[in-house]
Amino acid sequence: MTAATPKHPLREALDAVRLQRDLIGVGSVWTRVEVVEQTLSTNADVAKAARHGAPEGLVVAAEHQVAGRGRLGRSWQATARSGLTVSALLRPVDVTAVHWPWLPLLTGVAVHRSLTAVARVPARLKWPNDVLIEDRKVAGILVERVDTPDGPAAVVGIGVNVWLDSHELPVPEATSLCLASPHPLDRTTLLVDILSRLGDGYATWRGAAGDASKGLRAAYERGCGTLGRDVAVSLPDGASVVGRAMGIDAAGRLRVDTGETTRAVGAGDVVHLRSGS
Numbered sequence: 001m002t003a004a005t006p007k008h009p010l011r012e013a014l015d016a017v018r019l020q021r022d023l024i025g026v027g028s029v030w031t032r033v034e035v036v037e038q039t040l041s042t043n044a045d046v047a048k049a050a051r052h053g054a055p056e057g058l059v060v061a062a063e064h065q066v067a068g069r070g071r072l073g074r075s076w077q078a079t080a081r082s083g084l085t086v087s088a089l090l091r092p093v094d095v096t097a098v099h100w101p102w103l104p105l106l107t108g109v110a111v112h113r114s115l116t117a118v119a120r121v122p123a124r125l126k127w128p129n130d131v132l133i134e135d136r137k138v139a140g141i142l143v144e145r146v147d148t149p150d151g152p153a154a155v156v157g158i159g160v161n162v163w164l165d166s167h168e169l170p171v172p173e174a175t176s177l178c179l180a181s182p183h184p185l186d187r188t189t190l191l192v193d194i195l196s197r198l199g200d201g202y203a204t205w206r207g208a209a210g211d212a213s214k215g216l217r218a219a220y221e222r223g224c225g226t227l228g229r230d231v232a233v234s235l236p237d238g239a240s241v242v243g244r245a246m247g248i249d250a251a252g253r254l255r256v257d258t259g260e261t262t263r264a265v266g267a268g269d270v271v272h273l274r275s276g277s
Contacts, residue, residue: 010178011081011163014061015188022192023059029090029199031057038080040067042087043157047146049089050153056091059195065159079168083176084160084191088198091153092206099210101252101266103154104129104143105220106205110197111139111158112223118193119177119185124225127245127254127270132225135272136175137161158194162187212250221248226270231256233268241265242273 016035023030039045039062046060064080092100108125115123115131115138123139126132131139142157161169161176162185169176177185201216208214221227226245233241233256243258253264 018188023195029057029202030059033059035061038064042085043155046087046089046155050146050148054089058089061086082163087155087157093151095210102212104141105252106201107141107156109219110201111194113197114194118190119181120183121180125223127226133175133180136173138175230273232271233265235268
């Protein structure tokens with residue numbers, strides 16, 4: 001049963017017709033856009049479609065996602081029509097696996113640029129998967145590799161808090177575009193812009209055979225608020241690295257100067273440390 005949409009004057013439905021019209025065409029990576037009223041997880045939906053042979057370019061957006069997943073297995077959900085919850089299918093079969101870790105960073109660049117241009121907020125990237133406004137999370141990215149009969153595929157999941165009021169935020173460290181921007185926001189306009197930028201960036205990255213030195217690495221570093229800050233990185237094995245974030249290496253890893261050595265971290269949960277902490 002579909003959950004009732006809260007009576008919020010600005011929580012209008014996504015315009016599926018406009019999404020199809022504006023995103024699908026000659027030269028576009030996007031081939032089909034589906035808008036569903038409710039689902040457990042758009043990433044799971046797209047992964048299932050990929051395993052059943054769906055071609056590159058499928059996009060699934062949900063008005064209400066009730067069992068979404070973030071990084072490290074965290075749950076993620078929001079009030080119906082209060083944000084963007086979207087997943088896309090990419091098949092960069094001509095890019096070697098060593099370059100695939102750049103996909104979440106590539107997606108982050110697209111989201112960051114869209115939020116600054118359309119929502120006009122001072123967004124910054126937090127390595128590796130988040131977008132922040134004044135150190136509060138406004139968007140998250142989850143890229144999953146899926147093995148399919150047609151070869152490996154990437155499911156790119158994006159979640160953006162758009163019309164969440166302060167009492168609806170999932171955690172105190174979160175924010176939303178309506179709380180940070182005085183400008184009226186249309187979710188369809190924002191989604192078209194994000195996917196257009198993602199499609200263009202993906203085509204450029206794929207055309208460079210995944211080589212991030214052809215502009216992607218520099219673009220990510222320009223938008224990354226993690227760099228130049230003291231950070232604590234919790235690693236998947238339980239260890240931690242504390243130091244100054246210095247840059248992104250050729251493999252998309254975060255370079256952390258611990259004072260004794262420089263560590264390249266490929267995965268982990270990053271905390272931005274405040275001055276004096």
